[in-house]
Amino acid sequence: MEDKPIDLTPVAGIVSAYVHDYESNLIAILQQTQDEYGYLPKSVMKEITKLTDVPLTRIFGVVTFYSQFTLTPRGKHAIKICNGTACHVRGVDEVKEKVKEHLSVTEGETTADFQFTLETVACIGTCFLAPVMMVDDRYFGKLTTDSVTDIVKEYSN
Numbered sequence: 001m002e003d004k005p006i007d008l009t010p011v012a013g014i015v016s017a018y019v020h021d022y023e024s025n026l027i028a029i030l031q032q033t034q035d036e037y038g039y040l041p042k043s044v045m046k047e048i049t050k051l052t053d054v055p056l057t058r059i060f061g062v063v064t065f066y067s068q069f070t071l072t073p074r075g076k077h078a079i080k081i082c083n084g085t086a087c088h089v090r091g092v093d094e095v096k097e098k099v100k101e102h103l104s105v106t107e108g109e110t111t112a113d114f115q116f117t118l119e120t121v122a123c124i125g126t127c128f129l130a131p132v133m134m135v136d137d138r139y140f141g142k143l144t145t146d147s148v149t150d151i152v153k154e155y156s157n
């Protein structure tokens with residue numbers, strides 16, 4: 001569901017770079033479109049169909065297949081909490097609950113101010129730092145309920 005009208009003007013500019021072959025460049029078109037809007041609203045996907053003749057079902061298939069694409073607005077920062085075994089054993093659940101409490105969201109949700117999107121992920125490969133989470137591209141390890149409080153505050157401004 002989309003609450004307010006979305007400016008579709010940038011879509012024409014994005015697709016115009018791929019006029020020689022829209023179909024083969026669909027992923028690149030969708031990536032640039034998502035960079036522009038922060039996610040892929042339905043009206044924008046319809047506009048891509050209108051301009052390129054690539055069927056909406058094909059676009060939707062690609063968007064739902066690749067996890068890099070999202071159909072819902074995302075927060076400015078992505079928090080990814082590791083749900084792997086090592087992190088689980090070292091108390092990530094407690095840390096996760098603290099983050100959820102601070103942000104008033106649960107897994108997969110975005111805060112009302114669009115500052116954060118919270119996700120849980122499988123082992124992110126730094127088990128020696130367990131429990132671990134990432135904020136955007138930055139790793140934070142040996143987390144405690146106190147340290148996550150400081151991290152969330154740091155990114156809240």
Ligand code: FES
Pocket residue numbers: 082083084085086087088122123124125126127128130131132
């Ligand atoms: S289990 Fe969390 S980083 Fe490997």
